[in-house]
Amino acid sequence: MTRRGNTRAAILEASVDLFGSRGFAATSLDEIAGVVGVAKQTLLYWFPSKDELLDAVLEQTALELAAVIEAAVRAAPDEPLARVEAVVKAVFRPAVRRPALLGLVREVSRLSPAHAERLTLQVQPFVRRATDYLRDEMDAGRLRRADPGLVVALVYATVTGIATEPEALRAVGWPVSATGLRRLRRELIEFVLAALHPAPPDG
Amino acid sequence: MTRRGNTRAAILEASVDLFGSRGFAATSLDEIAGVVGVAKQTLLYWFPSKDELLDAVLEQTALELAAVIEAAVRAAPDEPLARVEAVVKAVFRPAVRRPALLGLVREVSRLSPAHAERLTLQVQPFVRRATDYLRDEMDAGRLRRADPGLVVALVYATVTGIATEPEALRAVGWPVSATGLRRLRRELIEFVLAALHPAPPDG
DNA sequence: ACCTCTTTCTACCATGTGGTAGACAACGAC
């Protein structure tokens, strides 16, 4: 049977999982092919080289996450803390279901500057919009005054870090059950919101 | 000239840098040997295999970081927010000077469960002490009430993430100058402290 | 002088890797 029609998509999916969990360099084409259930050459038919496969994987991941975040922002009420909460919640779901998604994003810092550059450019407009929004809300006194760009980076670091390092959670004895995950999400959001709350009382 | 006496240390240092920046799998023994300026076989003389080299590298990194944190805690005044600030500051310095240090810690989630397990056990007592301390201070009302273990993990995720992902900082247009780093440290600390402050005002 | 131990090296090997060349089968156009 030829033309299953979704071979390319299956390759991308398996690649996200493997690149994101074990890392790009540690993943061989044979391994991906094994997961997908095709020969290695089929990968090289759809993607001329491992590097171009990586490019495609990065692009798709960025698009997926962007769509998730976009939808969350749209659905949230027009209040900054509520929006932040909505975004964190929205990212948390796929992050838990497929830890490799954010793991792949984190992998970017290990890749060549060329790959990083491409992803940076792709994400740029979203970052820009987020920082502009945060700046306005800070000016309006609805968020703690800080550098808006850095706040984006810090929230990103917190969420991505907690979602991609199960070892850190295990080290502090966090239960990996369903209720454990719900509480994790709750505490993560409270942590982030507390960090953004305007004018905390002087200790 | 034999017995330079510090070949082993030089190998460990170069390995931390390369494993931490490019990743374990992406780093070859030849590459490390090239940096150190010896033949590959010299590495295999001091460390019987790449895996055992990794073990040694992880152990030394953990010891270094533990010493830094230990000293910071000892020197800080007995007030929880001051102590947290001291620890973040103390970790920030080596993190900036040698980004690979924290990068290596983050690499743990990509490694075999055996390696992760060993590091987890090594870090366990420190984590335990930190969570106990935080719990006491929460009970005393000097910190926002939350799960102490998770707070440790969240602060770790924030600091490690921001320190190991220069791409994220570049994406938000953060300047990588000396003054940029000073402001980064300031804002990072304010972010974490705000997240830990007791009883934020209800929005 | 000789032996032993330590440290480093050269030479080599088995294996896994990314990638090339090209055969083979299904399919639609005509």
Next chain:
DNA sequence: GTCGTTGTCTACCACATGGTAGAAAGAGGT
């Protein structure tokens, strides 16, 4: 039916990698 196109495969290659075997060379004890 024939032909070009598309998708997948088998066979193979050049190369880098982790690791083995063992020689060389200095240092120190006797």
